[in-house]
Amino acid sequence: MRLPDFIQANMQRILDDAVDFAITQAPAGAQLNHKRLRNDIPLILRDIVADLRTPQSAAEQRDKAQGRTAHATSPESAASSHGRSRADDGFGVNQMIAEYRALRASVLRLWAADQALSGDAIDDMMRFNEAIDQAVAESLQEFSRTVESWRNVFLGALGHDLRGPLAAVVGTAELLADTAQGTPHAHQAARILSGGQHLSRLVDGLLDYSKSTLGAGMQLQRTACDLGEAVAAELDLLQAALPEAPLRLQVQGATHGYFDDARIREAVHNLVTNAAKYGQRAAPIDVALTGDARSVRIAVSNAGQPLSSDALHALFDPLRRGSLPANKGEHASLGLGLFLVREIAIAHGGDVAAHVDEGVTTFVIHLPRGDTPAT
Numbered sequence: 001m002r003l004p005d006f007i008q009a010n011m012q013r014i015l016d017d018a019v020d021f022a023i024t025q026a027p028a029g030a031q032l033n034h035k036r037l038r039n040d041i042p043l044i045l046r047d048i049v050a051d052l053r054t055p056q057s058a059a060e061q062r063d064k065a066q067g068r069t070a071h072a073t074s075p076e077s078a079a080s081s082h083g084r085s086r087a088d089d090g091f092g093v094n095q096m097i098a099e100y101r102a103l104r105a106s107v108l109r110l111w112a113a114d115q116a117l118s119g120d121a122i123d124d125m126m127r128f129n130e131a132i133d134q135a136v137a138e139s140l141q142e143f144s145r146t147v148e149s150w151r152n153v154f155l156g157a158l159g160h161d162l163r164g165p166l167a168a169v170v171g172t173a174e175l176l177a178d179t180a181q182g183t184p185h186a187h188q189a190a191r192i193l194s195g196g197q198h199l200s201r202l203v204d205g206l207l208d209y210s211k212s213t214l215g216a217g218m219q220l221q222r223t224a225c226d227l228g229e230a231v232a233a234e235l236d237l238l239q240a241a242l243p244e245a246p247l248r249l250q251v252q253g254a255t256h257g258y259f260d261d262a263r264i265r266e267a268v269h270n271l272v273t274n275a276a277k278y279g280q281r282a283a284p285i286d287v288a289l290t291g292d293a294r295s296v297r298i299a300v301s302n303a304g305q306p307l308s309s310d311a312l313h314a315l316f317d318p319l320r321r322g323s324l325p326a327n328k329g330e331h332a333s334l335g336l337g338l339f340l341v342r343e344i345a346i347a348h349g350g351d352v353a354a355h356v357d358e359g360v361t362t363f364v365i366h367l368p369r370g371d372t373p374a375t
Contacts, residue, residue: 003124004052006111007045015041018099018106040085041103043078048131052124061130083139087146096143097136104132162203170196220260220347222370227264227296228255228289234265235287238272245276246284253291257369259348264367267344267352268298270337271363275302279361295350295369301362315354316342341365 007014019037086096108125173193180189228251235247268287275285279302290297307315315338341363345352350367 002120003107003111003128004049006114007049007052007107010110010114011042011045014045014103014106014110017110018103021102021106036085037099040078040082041099044082044103044135045107047078048128048135051131051134052127056127077135077138079135079138080142082135083142084146086139087143093140093143096139100132100136100139104129162199166196166200166203170200220263222258222260224256225259225261226256227259227261227291227298227367230259230261230265231268231287231289231298234268235272238269242273242276244282245279246282247272248284248286250286250288252289255289255291255296257296257367259296259367259370260344263344263347264298267341267365268300270341271300271365274337274363275300275304275361278302279304291369293369296367298365298367299362301360303360306356306359306361316352338363 001009015038018041082099083096107128170193173189173196176189177186177193180186232249232251235249239247272285272287279285283303286299286301288297288299288301290299342352345365345367348367349370350365352363352365354361354363356362
């Protein structure tokens, strides 16, 4: 009997054996649930049987071995559904893989014990192992996606819950800083206010990150504004916070349009502070705005140790920090600054890129000008 026929004829027997095997062979600490196992294994086996009965080319075999082939039996395969349900139920990845180990061992052991294996047995076993490996790949992909989604939900909820108490802390610190001016406690009050404001920025970054990764995107409040004026105002504030790094601004062409100037100032703030962290100490940081008929270009440049093109591209990934040692302040960073710069640019319909030329690293934001608030 060929393997797909054996599986279909002995579904209940394989199911019972796989459940027993999974429980006895599961990794230490795994708490496999009988009901969940019995719900998912038959669906996975049906997909595998359909796969075994489908002709397969050499190219399709290679794709499957590398986990690149999707099941065509349904919009979502049983393996993908299995991976998501395991993540939702709080299973660990080792627990999930143990189920596939049990299923593979049960089918092959029962088949070998019952059959006088024919010359087709080798081919059937290879196809079966490929199908199991494909199911594992689909489960892992959906498992990882679901875990990441829950992490983003958690970060969003955390940021939302922290925002209220932090607003009270910052408001009280502002009052203390005002009333303590000219007293021996002025410095301490200013430090409390500065720390509270920094925490507020971190929380806002978490909320923006969670919204973007969950598909809500970054919300903009576009108004008619001049980015030259907005960036100049932001650099004035930054120069006070970064006295050791001269900030130089150059504006060419028209820089007005419909933008969310607060978000653009946030992007410039992140790029300039990133340049101060990783650039040469006390070296100037150049900010150049160039406007043409259709767009505005913002470039932030600084001298420093060069990065490879791969490293520059990876800097825009969330929750990552630069590979080079920072001059200061990186212990308080979540690694979201450049990710938020990218999200701000994308929300405006633009983009951001980075390049290194003769020891100077430049980040460039390209923003379509827009002619209405809804553009």
